[in-house]
Amino acid sequence: MGKRLTPVMLCSLLLPWLQALAQDVSFDEIQPILQARCVICHAGEAAPLGLRLTSLDELLKGSKSRPVVQRGEPSDSELIKRLKGLSQPRMPMTGPPFLSDAEIALFERWIAGGLKPGSRSSTATIPPTPLQHPSAGQPVTYAHVAPIFASRCVKCHSAYGLMGSAPEGLLLNAYVAILDRDERVRVVPGSSLASELVRRIRGQSQPRMPYDGPPYLSDEEIQLIVDWIDQGARDADGRPAPSPVGSRVRLQGVLGEGWTLDSLQLVVGPESRIDKSPGVGDYVEVRGRWSQDGRVLVERIRRR
Incomplete structure (x- = not known):
């Protein structure tokens, strides 16, 4: 043998x-x-x-x-x-x-094999990937904004991020997750003003995001996300997302004349709960639901 x-x-x-x-x-x-x-x-x-x-x-x-x-x-x-x-x-x-x-x-x-360096200099830097904008006359899709979420948001907003589980359960590593509306909606297709995500990256809602900023997102990055949402939060193939009618929203901002929040129209009725006597110019938090006619039906508003 x-x-x-x-x-x-x-x-x-x-x-x-x-x-x-x-x-x-x-x-x-x-x-x-x-x-x-x-x-x-x-x-x-x-x-x-x-x-x-x-x-x-x-x-x-x-x-x-x-x-x-x-x-x-x-x-x-x-x-x-x-x-x-x-x-x-x-x-x-x-x-x-x-x-x-x-x-x-x-x-x-x-x-x-010993980490062989190859022909390039060991200090040669990979150039950053520029923002991708749609061609003239074409809408912004998820393919254009996904790299922004990947580079600045996913490190925390994923199942096993730097902070453990995703803060407030918000996952930003996939299109479906970003548009999730189970607990509340953060992206309202067709309305960046009513989208908590936009208010966070602008600093209208606190804490401002990304949490590791500054630096925060550039004006160009923010505008691309705003355009994506206002144009229907389209998926990578260009299909617009459905309106989240009836979904909960939670927004922060400055209260304006006629029950507006940074120019977003609010609907305050007899059943709306108003706490701490908010007035024009006050920083407030609004909780409510998104209506069919593109307004926020206020369930609670309070001065912060």
């Missing part, structure tokens, strides 16, 4: 083959994946835990707490654990879809 191979003997036989295979991978092959799936969040001052993936040097530096790659040890590298979902939250946080098995295997081979 032939001699039975032990695990140690098997590893010794496979190691040269694995090393030879790994030597084929350099950062030149890793960088396009980072650019396509990772740097949308992991770039600039707002990068989660300070982990920037915009250059080889930044990747090797790791996060504020630890390195994310261990030379020659893919199974011990936090980057691989996150890509596979062995550590939470799984990356990228905009998934699913997550990276394919082939893409993850490429990272593993690169790490196993």
Whole structure:
């Protein structure tokens, strides 16, 4: 009978083959994946835990707490654990879809082969992805605003975000989640004025978002989100979302003449509860429901 191979003997036989295979991978092959799936969040001052993936040097530096790659040890590298979902939250946080098995295997081979730098400078920075605007005459769709949510919001507003579970249960990593109306509606298709999300990113409702600001969203980013909502909060294929008639809203802002909230018309009736005697110019919180005619039916309004 032939001699039975032990695990140690098997590893010794496979190691040269694995090393030879790994030597084929350099950062030149890793960088396009980072650019396509990772740097949308992991770039600039707002990068989660300070982990920037915009250059080889930044990747090797790791996060504020630890390195994310261990030379020659893919199974011990936090980057691989996150890509596979062995550590939470799984990356990228905009998934699913997550990276394919082939893409993850490429990272593993690169790490196993010693983090070969490739032809580019280790300090060469991946350029930021510019905002995508619709062509002339075309509406803004979710495809245009999704990168903004991914880069500035998803790090907290996801199932396993930096703050644990998503604050107030609000998920911003998918179109359906953003338009969820179970507890209350944050995006009112056709009315950015009545959309809590817009009021948060403008600072009309507190706390202003993103929570890690400043810097907050740029005027250009805010305007793109406003246009998306006012044009019907269309999905990536251009289909407008239905109006959330009857859904609860919770808004903050400055009370104006004729029961308006920053020019948004309110409907205050006999059943509306009015607390702390709010007057024109006061900062107030409004709770109510969205009506068929595009106004807020006030259930409660109070001075804050």
